[in-house]
Amino acid sequence: MTAASARQTGEDPFILKVENLSKRFGPTLALRDVSLGIRRGTIHGLLGENGAGKSTLVGLISGQREPSGGTIYLDGRPIENVDVKAMEKAGVFLVTQEPMIIDHLSAAENLMLGIWPSRRGFVNWRKLRADAARMLEGTGIDPQAMAGRLDAVARRKLNILRAMFSGGKVIILDEPTAALTVADRAQLFDFMRQLKAQGVTFIFISHYNDEILEICDACSVLRDGALAGGTEDVASLSSAQLSELVLGRGLVLFQRERRAFAESAPAIRLRDIASDRIAVPELVLHPGEIVGFTGLPGAGAKELARAIFGLSPIRSGSIAFAGEPARPLPATPRDAFDMGIAFLSDDRRRDGLVAGMTIGENISLSSLSAVARSGFLRPEAEQALAARYFKAMGIKATGPATVADTLSGGNQQKVCLGRVLATEPRLLILDEPTRGIDIGVKQDVLRIIDELSRSGVSVIIVSTDTDEIVRAVDRVCVFDNGSVREEIFGDAISSERLRRTAGDKAGA
C-alpha cells in the first residue's frame, strides 16, 4: 500500500510513529525526546555517528529495551508494555548487523527457525520445505543449500525474509551493507526495492551517505541522543548536507595528496606468491606509498594481505626489503612482526582486540618484548608506550587503564591501530580499516595512516569501500581470480572508474 492510497482510506500515513521517546541509562540520557514518523511502504534512513543513539532508538522500537519516557504508535495506536514479543506481534522486526544464521542448517531450516510449522511438537517437514521454497523463489537461494556456504548477501536476504515470514511489516536493518561488496550491495538494494513494492516498510541504518541517498525515501539524523534533523524527501539533500547534519559542523573529508612513485627505488619487492587461491608473480611497493587492494570477495585482495602476514598458508613466496636479501614470507604473525610487517584485521571483535584487557595492555600486546627485559615486563616502559599511542591515536577514554570492552567501535579500532603501529613496522597492511566506524573517526584513521606513510612506511589498504580507496591511496591494485588484473595510478583513481571495474566482473 502506498502512502497516497493510505491517506485516501483515512488510515494513518505513518505506520510507525514515536513521540518524545527518551531512554536513560543510569545518569546518562542516551535518547532525548525523539519524535519521528515512518511512512507506510517507504525506506526510511537512520543516520548518526557511533553513540548518537541509533541503536538505542532501534532497541526501543523493536522492544528490546523499555523506554524511560514517550510513546510508540503503530498504525496510529499507542503500544503499551513495549517488549520484543509485543513489537514482533505488531510486525516490527530487527535484523541485526551480524546475520543470525546457523551454519550447519539448510537455508530452508534457517528461514523457519523458531517458526517451524508443527503439530503436537513434531515438525511438519513437508510444509516447511514447501513454504521455504515458495519464499525463496526468485531470490537465487537454494532452499537445500547449507547456510554456511551461502554468501554474505544471501545470508542477509535470509534474515530479512525470515522477518517478513514471521509477519514483519516494519523491518529494521542495522547496517545491512557492512561486509558487502559494491555488487552485493546493489543486489541487496534491488531486493529491498522489490519488497518495498510489496508493501514492506524498512528502517535502514547506515554510515554511508551514498547508500542513504541511493535507497532511502526519507531519513532522520540523530546526534548526541537527539533528533538533529531529517527529511521526507531524500532527493532534495546533497551528501555534504547529510554529513553536516550527522556531525553538526562542516566536516572536512580527508583527501590524500597522491604521489607518483614510478621513478623511485622500491622499498619492498614481493615475488612468486602462490597458494590455492592466489598467484602473484611480482608486486613492488615504494617507500611511503599507500597501495589499495580491492576486488570482489575471494578475488585475492584479502587473501594476499593475509598471506604476506603469515595468516594463511602459501606454497611459495618471498619478500625483499630494499638493501636486504629476499626471504621467504613469514610463516606466523610473530615472524611477520619480527620482520617489520604489521597487519590490522577487518574483524576487530574476533581478530583484533582482547576485550577483557585494558587499552594499554592491548596496545603493548604486539611489542611485549620491546617493553621487557629477559622476560620480565618493565612497567614504566610499557606505560610509556601505551600512553604514547593512546595520545597519538586520539582514543577517547579516561586513560590507557580503561578496559577495552567499554569502548565504541571507532575507538576500539584506534586501539588496534595503536597496537600495530607500536611495533614500528616497515610495511603496514590494513584490512578494511574503517569498516563499521563513523565518518568522523574514519577521517582520523585515514589521517593517521597518511602521516605514517610520510615517515617512509609502505602501506597496503585492503578495502571494498570505493570512497575510502579514492581518498586514501596512491595506487589501486584490482584483484581478480587470485591475481592483480589491473593497476590504477594517481588521478585515474575515481569512484566511477572503480565501480566500472567491479561492474565488469560482476557483469561477466
Place this chain on the structure above:
Amino acid sequence: MLGWVLHNVVWIWLIALVVIFGLFNEFFFTTFNLQNIMVQATVLGMIGLAVALPLLVAEIDLSLPANLGFSSAIGALAYSDLGLPWVLAMLVGVAVATLIGFFNGLCITKLRMVSLIQTLSMMIILQGALLALTQGRTITNLPDGYVWIGQAAIGGWPVMPVIFILALIAVAVLLRNTVLGRSIYAVGGNPVASNSAGVRVDRVKIIAFTIAGFLAGVGGFLLASWQMAITSNQGSSYLLYAIAAPIIGGVSVFGGRGNVVGVLGGVLLLTVIQVGLAIISVPSFYVGMIGGLMIFIAVAIDAFRVRYFG
C-alpha cells in the same frame, strides 16, 4: 558497596565461616587447628594453582590430580626399585608429571584435541596406571628424607606450607610481571586476536600445561611425604575440589580472567569448610552434602556478581 562485597565474596564468606565454626567449637581458633588448616590447604593449593593455569588459557586439565598420584608413585618406585637416592627419585617423579603436562599441551595444540576429553582420557589412563603400578597395594616404604618435609616443623610450625607460599609467589610473579604471564591472559581472553597480535598461542598453551604438570608433580611429592604413603588411588579425591577452588576464587572457565589471590581464597575456603565440618562433628554422612551446598552458594554468589557487576 554491594559491588565491593561481591567482588570479595570469597574472603567475606571465608571469614564468616571461620567465625561460625569458631562459635560452634572454640577449638577451631586454636593454633593447632590453624596449622592443621595450613597443612591441609597445601596440597589442595598446589593442585588448585596447577588447575588454574590451563583455565587461564581457556582450556582445562582434568588429569592433574591423577597426574599427582601417578607421578609420586613413579618417584617412590624410582627409589625402592631402581635404588636412586630419594632426592633424585623425587625429581624423577616431578619430571614425569611435567612431561605429562607437556604431552597434554602438545595434544591440545598440535593435534587440536579437545582438552576436556583429552585430559579426561589421560586421567583415566593415569589412574589405571597407578593401580597397575601398585597392584592395588599402598606404597609405604618411603625413605626418611622423602617424608621429612611433610612432617617437619620449625618452632612448632609445619614447614610444608612454605612450599605452597613459594609456589603462590612464583605463579603470581609469572602472571603479573612477565611476558609469558601477559600472553597467558591474552590467549585466554581471545586466542584468535592474540595470534594475529603476534602471540605464539600454541607455545603459550603448551607452557601453561607444562607448568601445571610441574606443580601437580610437586603437589604429589608433598602429599606422599605428608601422608607417608601412596595409595592405589592417590590424588583422585582431589579432582572436584581442585577444579572448584580456582573457579570459586574467580578464575573464569572461559579463560583470561583470574589471579593467584583468588585461587588462594578458593583453596582456603574449601579447606575451612572441610576442616570446620569435621571439627563441629557433623556426622560424616552429611559432610559431603553440606560441603557441596556451601560451594554451591559461593558459586551462585559469584555468578550473580559477574552478571550484575562484571
